[in-house]
Amino acid sequence: MVGLYKSDIKNPLLRWVDSRLPILSIVQKEYGVFPTPKNFNYFWAFGGLAMVNLMIMIATGIFLAMSYTPHINMAFDSVERIMRDVNYGWLLRYAHANGASMFFIVVYIHLFRGLYYGSYKAPRELLWMLGVVLLLLMMATAFMGYVLPWGQMSFWGATVITNLFSAIPLVGEPIVHWLWGGFSVANPTLNRFFSLHYLLPFVIVGVVFLHVVALHITGSNNPLGIEPKGPQDTLPFHPYYTVKDSVAICVYFMVFAMLVFFFPNALGHSDNYIPANPLLTPTHIVPEWYFLPFYAILRAVPSKLGGVTLMFGAILVLFALPWLDTSPVRSARFRPVYRIVFWFLVIACIALGVVGANPPEGIWVPIGRLGTAYYFIHFLVLMPLLGKLERPLPLPESISHPVLGGGPLPGAAAVHPMEKV
Amino acid sequence: MRTLRPTLIGAALLAAAMLAAPARAAEGEAALPQVNWSFSGLFGTIDRAAAQRGFQVYDTVCSNCHSLKQAYYRDLAGIGLSEDQIKAIAAGKTVPDIDDNGQPTDRPALPSDHFRSPFPNDRAARATNNGGLPPDLSVITKAREGGADYIYALLTGYADPPAGFHMMAGLNYNKYFTGNQIAMIQPLRDGTVTYTDATNPSLDQQARDVVTFLTYIANPELEQRHRMGVKVVLFLLFLTGLSYSVKRKLWAGVEH
Amino acid sequence: MADTMSVTAHEPAHGPGPDATKRDFLKLVTGASAIIGAAAIAWPLVDSMNPSKDVLALAELEVDLTPIVQGQGIIVSWRGQPVFVRHRTEAEIKAAEAVALSELRDPEADSARIKPGHAQWLIVSGVCTHLGCIPLGNKPSDPRGTYGGWFCPCHGSQYDTSGRIRQGPAPANLPVVPYVFETDTKIKIG
Numbered sequence A: 001m002v003g004l005y006k007s008d009i010k011n012p013l014l015r016w017v018d019s020r021l022p023i024l025s026i027v028q029k030e031y032g033v034f035p036t037p038k039n040f041n042y043f044w045a046f047g048g049l050a051m052v053n054l055m056i057m058i059a060t061g062i063f064l065a066m067s068y069t070p071h072i073n074m075a076f077d078s079v080e081r082i083m084r085d086v087n088y089g090w091l092l093r094y095a096h097a098n099g100a101s102m103f104f105i106v107v108y109i110h111l112f113r114g115l116y117y118g119s120y121k122a123p124r125e126l127l128w129m130l131g132v133v134l135l136l137l138m139m140a141t142a143f144m145g146y147v148l149p150w151g152q153m154s155f156w157g158a159t160v161i162t163n164l165f166s167a168i169p170l171v172g173e174p175i176v177h178w179l180w181g182g183f184s185v186a187n188p189t190l191n192r193f194f195s196l197h198y199l200l201p202f203v204i205v206g207v208v209f210l211h212v213v214a215l216h217i218t219g220s221n222n223p224l225g226i227e228p229k230g231p232q233d234t235l236p237f238h239p240y241y242t243v244k245d246s247v248a249i250c251v252y253f254m255v256f257a258m259l260v261f262f263f264p265n266a267l268g269h270s271d272n273y274i275p276a277n278p279l280l281t282p283t284h285i286v287p288e289w290y291f292l293p294f295y296a297i298l299r300a301v302p303s304k305l306g307g308v309t310l311m312f313g314a315i316l317v318l319f320a321l322p323w324l325d326t327s328p329v330r331s332a333r334f335r336p337v338y339r340i341v342f343w344f345l346v347i348a349c350i351a352l353g354v355v356g357a358n359p360p361e362g363i364w365v366p367i368g369r370l371g372t373a374y375y376f377i378h379f380l381v382l383m384p385l386l387g388k389l390e391r392p393l394p395l396p397e398s399i400s401h402p403v404l405g406g407g408p409l410p411g412a413a414a415v416h417p418m419e420k421v
Numbered sequence B: 001m002r003t004l005r006p007t008l009i010g011a012a013l014l015a016a017a018m019l020a021a022p023a024r025a026a027e028g029e030a031a032l033p034q035v036n037w038s039f040s041g042l043f044g045t046i047d048r049a050a051a052q053r054g055f056q057v058y059d060t061v062c063s064n065c066h067s068l069k070q071a072y073y074r075d076l077a078g079i080g081l082s083e084d085q086i087k088a089i090a091a092g093k094t095v096p097d098i099d100d101n102g103q104p105t106d107r108p109a110l111p112s113d114h115f116r117s118p119f120p121n122d123r124a125a126r127a128t129n130n131g132g133l134p135p136d137l138s139v140i141t142k143a144r145e146g147g148a149d150y151i152y153a154l155l156t157g158y159a160d161p162p163a164g165f166h167m168m169a170g171l172n173y174n175k176y177f178t179g180n181q182i183a184m185i186q187p188l189r190d191g192t193v194t195y196t197d198a199t200n201p202s203l204d205q206q207a208r209d210v211v212t213f214l215t216y217i218a219n220p221e222l223e224q225r226h227r228m229g230v231k232v233v234l235f236l237l238f239l240t241g242l243s244y245s246v247k248r249k250l251w252a253g254v255e256h
Numbered sequence C: 001m002a003d004t005m006s007v008t009a010h011e012p013a014h015g016p017g018p019d020a021t022k023r024d025f026l027k028l029v030t031g032a033s034a035i036i037g038a039a040a041i042a043w044p045l046v047d048s049m050n051p052s053k054d055v056l057a058l059a060e061l062e063v064d065l066t067p068i069v070q071g072q073g074i075i076v077s078w079r080g081q082p083v084f085v086r087h088r089t090e091a092e093i094k095a096a097e098a099v100a101l102s103e104l105r106d107p108e109a110d111s112a113r114i115k116p117g118h119a120q121w122l123i124v125s126g127v128c129t130h131l132g133c134i135p136l137g138n139k140p141s142d143p144r145g146t147y148g149g150w151f152c153p154c155h156g157s158q159y160d161t162s163g164r165i166r167q168g169p170a171p172a173n174l175p176v177v178p179y180v181f182e183t184d185t186k187i188k189i190g
Helices: A012-020 A023-032 A042-065 A075-084 A089-117 A125-147 A152-167 A172-180 A187-218 A237-262 A289-300 A304-319 A338-357 A364-389 B004-020 B048-060 B073-079 B083-091 B122-128 B147-156 B203-218 B222-251 C018-047 C053-057 C090-098
Strands: A035-037 A234-236 B094-098 B104-108 C061-064 C073-078 C081-087 C121-125 C148-151 C158-160 C165-167 C179-183 C186-189
Touching: A012 A023, A023 A237, A035 A237, A042 A089, A042 A187, A042 A237, A042 C018, A075 A089, A089 A125, A089 A237, A089 A289, A089 A338, A089 B222, A089 C018, A125 A152, A125 A187, A125 A289, A125 A304, A152 A172, A152 A187, A152 A304, A172 A187, A234 A237, A237 B222, A289 A304, A289 A338, A289 A364, A304 A364, A338 A364, A338 B004, B048 B073, B048 B203, B073 B083, B073 B203, B147 B203, B222 C018, C061 C073, C121 C186
Parallel strands: none
Antiparallel strands: A035 A234, B094 B104, C061 C186, C073 C081, C081 C121, C148 C158, C158 C165, C179 C186
């Protein structure tokens, strides 16, 4: 018949549906037989883990929203009611709060995997940039979500961060009053943050869809950083990677369960169990751990506008990464200098995190400045230079030759010159 | 080896996490004493007898200034009190209500009521306490760094100020409070409360008991959470092993 | 580029034999465990929508009957609705028992609307079965209608001393709410 999709489904009922709306065929193609490099290590499971995490956050969030009240006089009490009276309310709340931490753990590892193996390089530039957009959306969602329980850190964290926008010359203050819906963080602010916090995860779902489509156009990267040459280099996603990802999912759930059931408040801040008091500032205002490195960058510079610019710049610089990195080789496995420099970045980020947790005095100030300087030097100076100056190791012929790892071919086999990617 | 790098990263992150927690001793407070609680650890539970004594301490001493407004009288079932005992305890308290003419009045509390507050609002609380506001204790063991250990230390940490220490008027010296000067006068001493179960009411005993009670009030789901956690983690361990062996079998024939 | 690759080279081996049975068993156990896991995740979500502890705590209401004088009734709030607790006089009980069922729009014997041995206590929902107003008649000074029970001021429905509809637009008797006698002077509604 004209216009119907040519479905390969055997079952007549499913075939009828599929020929009019080929969702089943699409899933078969994109997640069933989709050729996936066969040499993935477990770092390639983290994208899937992020998707699982997103679904858990949306599910727990929707059920929490059934009992939460977004009014300053009732928000804190409604959260306590969830913890005490709603059946499994404590489980929903702890899963949602610790799920946010798990989300950032998974996404940061996913991001650093991309940095190490060159997953951001051509032709995956747009895939990478969509990922950075997702990171920004996640950060906005998490920031607004933390305000909702209306504890001391909720209120004062919101006050500090929204005040940053006043650094914008000329229009800064009107923008902040517009954000607040008033002249300080108050009830209008809480209400609109609740609305936006409910909205953004669905925007994230949409961008995740784009992110996966972009991935399926180019195909996945792999630890060797060289493109698959044929079916001998790939495996169908199902069952090989559905099974392997389920191992990763089990380990992920174990870590999640340890947090939720045994250490539910370990990653949080005790001050957020104190109801918000606009007349009492906590001794140390700190964001949640996943914002600490950015907080350190913000406070590294004495100027308010400078700090804000650098803080946002730290993420914006990631957008430019595909063009900052000039190396013709993707994977750090074959980049002996970059491989070490990569770890300097990791150390700098961890150090910035520690700095962010501590008050901006004493030794933390120079360390914070050093870490910030290194962060920007790494992306803006080292990455462009290394690409030009580094002598990469010879790439293997293909993913299947040799089977394990990279490096020069043994014996009489010819060593091929570097592949142009 | 393959797992060396991730292990090193894990160790670095752990070290970072420890450095990230700012040191307590920065401002002259003593390090917290480590206490063995019945509720510590993966298999911790709430010691019912201690919690009941702790309720007695709260009821006799603390409730005169500190509210417990997130908790309900029916929550006392979780520390082992019977329905009749709870009804009697509640009926002995009065809570605000409105009479048939719309005027404010009092009525006896029910198990379904929140714990009564000693003051109608924050301003009344401050007025009676020299401007200080006694915090609500419903989640106090989660609302202070150091948790149960800190609250215990605070209650037992009153002492004479060291020589040369300048005490401000109306404040009391405490070894563990930030700045060492706390508005609350020492609430507990040896023998302050006479326990109904005839346990010796030393300061240490009363402090332990009230902290156990307050930990229960802050975490009424604790035992259910721990029990569920054990089942979930064991199930996941089993499922991880199973899925890993399926993975190995499946991938055995593939060169990778 | 990615969609032109064939994948036939790497299908997992199929076929009969001991390996197939082991594989099927593993698949079965893993699949079953995954379903158990999914159910374990779904149940707390679903159960969180069930009545919460604070709602359940207010689902039952104890009423002390001692202050209610004969001939009077009180209104209590139970699960958000009004409930009439009426202490009937002997005359009111006799009047209720004397009514023939054929006279009733909603036939129901008085004995079916009270607890044995406690005929003087009538405990019914205080919502008129017509359109939901609260009928008058608990205080002796209230209008009670021709039948001595309750009179609904909104559209004129009249109930007798057993709370049964006798006149007016209401279709049904005032429903008896679930209750038990804990002692002779205390009931628990709900």
